[in-house]
Amino acid sequence: MVSVSDVPGAQGLSKDQLRELYYKMFLARSVGERERMLNRMGKGPFAVTGEGHEATQVGTAFAMTPGKDWALTYYRDIGVALTLGMTPRDLLLAHLGRAESIESGGRNMPSHFSSVDLRIVSGSAPVATQVPHAVGIALASKLRGLDEVAVAYFGDGAASVGVVHESMNLAGVHRLAVIFVCENNQYAISVPASKQAAITDLSIRAQGYGFPGVTVDGNDVLAVYSAAKEAVERARNGDGPTFIEAKTYRLVPHTSDDDDRRYRSREEVEEWEKKGPLIRFRTWLEENDVASASEIDEIEAKAMAEIDAATEYAEAAPTPDPATAMRHVFVEEE
Numbered sequence: 001m002v003s004v005s006d007v008p009g010a011q012g013l014s015k016d017q018l019r020e021l022y023y024k025m026f027l028a029r030s031v032g033e034r035e036r037m038l039n040r041m042g043k044g045p046f047a048v049t050g051e052g053h054e055a056t057q058v059g060t061a062f063a064m065t066p067g068k069d070w071a072l073t074y075y076r077d078i079g080v081a082l083t084l085g086m087t088p089r090d091l092l093l094a095h096l097g098r099a100e101s102i103e104s105g106g107r108n109m110p111s112h113f114s115s116v117d118l119r120i121v122s123g124s125a126p127v128a129t130q131v132p133h134a135v136g137i138a139l140a141s142k143l144r145g146l147d148e149v150a151v152a153y154f155g156d157g158a159a160s161v162g163v164v165h166e167s168m169n170l171a172g173v174h175r176l177a178v179i180f181v182c183e184n185n186q187y188a189i190s191v192p193a194s195k196q197a198a199i200t201d202l203s204i205r206a207q208g209y210g211f212p213g214v215t216v217d218g219n220d221v222l223a224v225y226s227a228a229k230e231a232v233e234r235a236r237n238g239d240g241p242t243f244i245e246a247k248t249y250r251l252v253p254h255t256s257d258d259d260d261r262r263y264r265s266r267e268e269v270e271e272w273e274k275k276g277p278l279i280r281f282r283t284w285l286e287e288n289d290v291a292s293a294s295e296i297d298e299i300e301a302k303a304m305a306e307i308d309a310a311t312e313y314a315e316a317a318p319t320p321d322p323a324t325a326m327r328h329v330f331v332e333e334e
């Protein structure tokens with residue numbers, strides 16, 4: 001039986017749930033690191049990962065009901081996929097392009113998360129295309145009288161794309177059960193936030209579309225969870241959309257093909273590392289007696305063991321048969 005934690009600031013989460021949050025955050029961080037490592041070893045063709053985004057991704061997804069609510073992710077959302085129930089094995093099979101990958105049988109780019117059972121809808125590489133999909137799903141839910149919530153994830157760069165504004169407008173007009181989660185990591189590849197928008201808090205845009213917008217500290221998992229929980233409640237109750245801007249920082253280059261030394265200083269990255277989501281939540285768990293240092297070490301060891309086993313499995317798994325390369329592209333004759 002899980003007892004509800006009376007730890008101040010725990011947002012009503014039990015100690016087990018708080019530890020689970022840390023587990024998922026650490027898992028997300030370490031899957032990203034593993035993917036980049038496999039890429040450097042010449043095994044994974046391309047790595048796009050989310051180190052630094054763990055509080056934003058895990059905190060929002062933790063407020064959703066997996067398999068009922070819809071996640072429209074973008075390429076950085078390893079933490080969302082893992083929190084909703086995808087496994088390191090799923091992600092590494094996709095990263096290495098293996099036939100068994102549930103995402104596309106090894107045909108898609110990595111980090112295009114998808115799971116039919118978990119309602120994680122496969123995205124497309126052009127940024128922001130998942131946002132109108134979320135609104136369409138939310139409209140369908142409304143027409144069918146369902147209380148399912150659709151959550152669209154995107155970056156600060158994607159927030160400038162026209163279709164995001166059209167999506168927010170439509171969602172506001174019809175008061176749809178959709179949540180817009182903007183993972184503002186300060187950069188769109190090399191373009192800093194100051195050259196992306198002439199405002200500081202992107203969340204104020206929601207006002208123009210007639211629904212609430214909040215800016216939260218995207219490195220504070222409990223603050224993010226609290227905002228997401230409220231947004232999910234509003235959406236489920238028929239009170240319409242919410243825009244959540246989570247301010248965070250991408251601690252690694254944009255992808256394995258990017259050299260971030262060309263557009264940001266090492267000092268800047270180090271400053272953000274010091275206030276990174278994992279170190280902050282680990283400190284909070286210890287200070288509030290939710291988990292001791294050695295218990296946290298055990299949580300981390302468990303996550304690493306899961307990732308090591310997943311890596312071994314995925315590396316040994318076969319690649320797709322080249323004769324099936326066109327499958328799912330053209331209709332196949334029986």
Ligand SMILES: Cc1ncc(C[n+]2csc(CCOP(=O)(O)OP(=O)(O)O)c2C)c(N)n1
Nearest residue numbers: 076125126127155156157158185187188189
């Ligand atoms: C329509 C379109 N334009 C350009 C690109 C190339 N591109 C890929 S990711 C990216 C940056 C997106 O930045 P942001 O939305 O802030 O997300 P982040 O990568 O920082 O998490 C760009 C320009 C693309 N995929 N699609």
